[in-house]
Amino acid sequence: MNSQQTKPYRVYSVWLKEHYGEKVYKIPINIPVTCPNRDGTLGHDGCIYCGEKGGGNETLSDMLSITEQMEINAKYIGKRYNVKKFIPYFQSFTNTYCAFPDFKRWIKECIRPDVVEIAISTRPDCVTDEQLFFLQEIKKENNIEITIELGLQSTNSNTLKIINRRHTLEDYLDTMKRIKQAKLMACTHLILDLPWDQEADVVNGAKIISEQGTDFVKCHSLYIEKNTELARWYKEGKVELLTKEAYIHRAILFLENLSPDVVVQRLIGRAPKEDSIVTNWDTSWWKIRDELEAQMTNENYCQGRLFSGKR
Numbered sequence: 305m306n307s308q309q310t311k312p313y314r315v316y317s318v319w320l321k322e323h324y325g326e327k328v329y330k331i332p333i334n335i336p337v338t339c340p341n342r343d344g345t346l347g348h349d350g351c352i353y354c355g356e357k358g359g360g361n362e363t364l365s366d367m368l369s370i371t372e373q374m375e376i377n378a379k380y381i382g383k384r385y386n387v388k389k390f391i392p393y394f395q396s397f398t399n400t401y402c403a404f405p406d407f408k409r410w411i412k413e414c415i416r417p418d419v420v421e422i423a424i425s426t427r428p429d430c431v432t433d434e435q436l437f438f439l440q441e442i443k444k445e446n447n448i449e450i451t452i453e454l455g456l457q458s459t460n461s462n463t464l465k466i467i468n469r470r471h472t473l474e475d476y477l478d479t480m481k482r483i484k485q486a487k488l489m490a491c492t493h494l495i496l497d498l499p500w501d502q503e504a505d506v507v508n509g510a511k512i513i514s515e516q517g518t519d520f521v522k523c524h525s526l527y528i529e530k531n532t533e534l535a536r537w538y539k540e541g542k543v544e545l546l547t548k549e550a551y552i553h554r555a556i557l558f559l560e561n562l563s564p565d566v567v568v569q570r571l572i573g574r575a576p577k578e579d580s581i582v583t584n585w586d587t588s589w590w591k592i593r594d595e596l597e598a599q600m601t602n603e604n605y606c607q608g609r610l611f612s613g614k615r
């Protein structure tokens with residue numbers, strides 16, 4: 305652990321400061337894309353928990369140009385948090401699921417002198433070699449980092465089917481390999497309290513993503529947004545959610561089995577209350593984080609303690 309690292313896991317804000325030499329904030333960017341799991345290419349119904357905003361709860365309208373979204377958000381976030389460097393974050397739906405000329409145009413449009421990195425959220429089965437080659441060039445030409453964020457959610461094939469992801473673990477392994485070959489960074493998203501996953505799946509997930517060389521991880525709890533298949537299952541009593549204590553237990557298990565090199569961007573998800581039926585046991589996300597950290601410190605647990613794999 306370095307001098308700034310006082311928590312029992314690798315904290316993203318510390319990594320950002322070390323890597324870029326100052327505070328850096330993400331700026332959510334909204335582009336007019338959908339998802340192959342919603343537009344009929346793979347299916348119409350989407351993942352069982354996918355809400356109307358496709359995972360983007362803090363974005364501005366996609367009617368605004370990227371330049372306008374950057375200007376508005378950089379001004380607001382810059383002033384509020386006293387930051388001068390930014391990471392445009394293509395957040396909602398599947399941001400590589402579009403025509404290649406559009407993809408190139410959107411990526412180029414968000415580059416400004418105060419941009420140090422671009423983060424692009426997508427599905428593991430939706431990243432082409434053409435896109436990776438283009439991003440590699442963008443990285444070199446502009447001296448910025450590129451992170452591809454992959455929604456994996458579970459490494460258990462059966463669970464992936466139940467939650468209707470319509471991609472496989474093999475899709476993730478293949479795309480991670482190509483991202484690493486292109487020398488870009490990767491962030492993996494996992495839901496740690498899927499009721500169909502066992503604790504062994506959580507341990508397995510930590511090991512797999514570590515060994516695949518993910519640079520970052522975002523952990524989420526399973527929340528239930530209105531008008532989703534999961535909301536219907538919940539109302540019909542077809543699904544029983546895990547408790548807050550079980551989430552914390554799983555998150556600690558996950559961190560202990562995660563490589564100490566992986567930087568943790570998020571330990572628990574958030575969803576706006578007005579869009580949700582159930583969110584984080586009606587507890588603020590930061591209270592859950594504090595509880596988790598206190599438990600780890602008290603029990604002498606830390607990220608990577610049980611990791612013995614290769615990176």
Ligand code: SF4
Pocket residue numbers: 338339340341342349350351353354355358359396397398427455469
């Ligand atoms: S892959 Fe993402 S955007 Fe597509 S249906 Fe699933 S959660 Fe929604």
